[in-house]
Amino acid sequence: MILKRMDDLELLIQSRTNDPLPVNLFNNVPSTSPSIPFGEVSVIDEQTQWKPSFANIDEVLKWPVFDDQNFDQQFRLLSLPEEDNCQPELPMSVDLDFHAADHLLRSFFDDVHIFNPTLKEEDVREYVKLVQFNGIGWDATSCLLLLIYAHGSIATPFVNHGPGVSSSSFRQSKGFLRAESYFFAAQKRMGMLLCRNGAIEAQCFFLAGVYLMATLRPVGAWRMFVQALACCQGFSIHRTKDNAYEDEWNTKQRIYWTCFKSELELRLELNLSPKNMLDLSYPTFFPSPPDGLKTKDEAAWYFYLAEIALRRLENRILGYLYQPDALIPVSKMEYAILDFEEQADAWLLSLPEALALNIDTPDKDQYEPFRFILSGHFLDCQETMYWQFLVEAIHGRVHGTSDLFLRKGLKVCVDRIQQNHKGFYHRHHGTWLMLRSCTRSALVLLAAERSVDLVHLLPLGWEEAVIGVTKMLKFWKDESRDVFEMLEILQALPSSGVSSYMGLAC
Structure with a gap:
């Protein structure tokens, strides 16, 4: 019944032509920030005419702060053919024991x-x-x-x-x-x-x-x-x-x-063509669980539905930020992010006790993998919210009213690395994406350190976080060429903060 109600509300919101943002899908969370009229998106502040930058490593390496490293000429991560270290024919039989x-x-x-x-x-x-x-x-x-x-x-x-x-x-x-x-x-x-x-x-x-x-x-x-x-x-x-x-x-x-x-x-x-990348449409329904769920299966289904709900929220954020041919003024974006933060908080409050983040429960170990993945997706969602403020600041366009979101964006970079640390050496569906996202966060932190106006905003523990990513990439470097190149990129970036920390660690 709850899922049906959420579907009905979302369809209602989508039918309103003058309000592209779903303000609140949860009645128990008060809304304090009004929604953004669609017609105002095309209004441009005089000194903030910029287009959104996609949150992936290839875009980060093109930032002017890294121009002295010539990364664009040295590394073409996704133009490299994937290496297949396996023989096309393997001697082992597939006859089943x-x-x-x-x-x-x-x-x-x-x-x-x-x-x-x-x-x-x-x-x-x-x-x-x-x-x-x-x-x-x-x-x-x-x-x-x-x-x-x-x-x-x-x-x-x-x-x-x-x-x-x-x-x-x-x-x-x-x-x-x-x-x-x-x-x-x-x-x-x-x-x-x-x-x-x-x-x-x-x-x-x-x-x-x-x-x-x-x-x-x-x-x-x-x-x-x-x-x-x-x-x-x-x-x-x-x-x-x-x-x-x-x-x-x-x-x-x-x-x-x-x-x-x-x-x-x-x-x-993967940084595919913008035409394909911007197709963010998704099915309007929530999947229905099978009958007769067992206790463990029930927790898995709560996790599965929570993951889908968060994916839908992140798509709404992406859909707002990456509207074709739309330049969004910073003031309007700040207003929208407040709306999205409320929706993210509502998602956190909706989680059942077994999956609640940052809360110790009797079944903590049993459901830890679910919480680990949900925490990672939640950080992805937060990164999407604050990404444009990071890009603007590192390009030298710092706006006083967006300092709060800038600080939050830098903190997400450290939080991502720290939260993922427990899974640095675990092989699973999301391992490659974890390697990429943590490397991206490390690069953002190093970019901020190279920006005179941003050094003082770096969160505590950022040096340890960068070093942790380097150790993680060293572990996986022999299995994938692009992982090896990500490691070389991090090692090529001189950082006084990281170097001094490593000296103390030694």
Whole structure:
């Protein structure tokens, strides 16, 4: 009922032509800042004629404060072809040891699926029985199982630990080689799925994308997410009251939203063409949970819906800031950010106790992975709010009334690195995005240190944060060429603050 009410409110807001900003979707949070009339966006303050800058590393490296480093000539992160360190044919067989396969299945559901609960475990168990009886075929079911086993071969529980096996050693490990065998076998079956629009086909492409993300191959992963989303676009929107059709529709809702979130967050980081990047439209519905949720599954669904709600908020922020051919004056933007801050606070208040951020609960360890991911997405949302103030200030256009947002933006950079520290050495769907976002935050902090007018605004702990990112990149540098280059970029930037801190640390 709550989700239905939120959908109704959002549709109402979207229908109002004179108010593009959804002021409040939550009745229990008072609104103190009025919304922004659409017609005022085109009004430009005389000395603030600038266009928004996208929040990714490639744009940051073009900032004038780094001109002396010639990064634009030295590093072309995304124009470099992705390196595939794996053999095209692997000697390991994909003949299944069904006892071992059961362990891989459990690992997948405990450590991978729980963050994107689009499958039903009982359905997958039925697929396993079919494969046990008939053998691995060339159909979507067999492809899905092979991808599940690939994930199970490399998945590990989320724990707070320091560096373990290096990324270069991981590539030689038995678990990774077995995972690659499963993945390569699944790839051979994907061509037969391209002309179909079923939910299981979309799930195959999605899981392939997640696997490539977990093994730091983001461009290939994006292609898989695009194909998964293409399958979803072909879903029929006609619904009936028949239980079987309703269950199928709910399954399609879940995979649609999951593909949408993954493709969008990766597209924004990959710095694709502006025409594609600015497509921020999203489905109007919230996905419906399956019947008979268990306790752990219930927490996973709260997490899943909270993640979607935050994604919708960030898209509204992006949609406001990146309106085509619109130049937004700083004064109007400040006014809008107050609105968005209220919506973000309302999202925080809406979280159930098990997922509440910065609050100790009896189930803290059990639900820590959920809170870790939600905290990261919340910081992404905050970064989007304050990003333009950072860009303006580092370009030498500091506005007195925006100092508060500037300070908040710099603090988000430190908070992101500190909050992600517990996951620096954990392999998962978002590892590559974490490496990029933390590196971006470190670059912003170093840019601020290079700006005379901003040094005094740097938050406490910023030096340790930059050093932490450098250590993280050293751990992953052997697995991906762009990670190696990000490390070289950070090491190439002289910083008196970081250098002095390292001297004291030694």
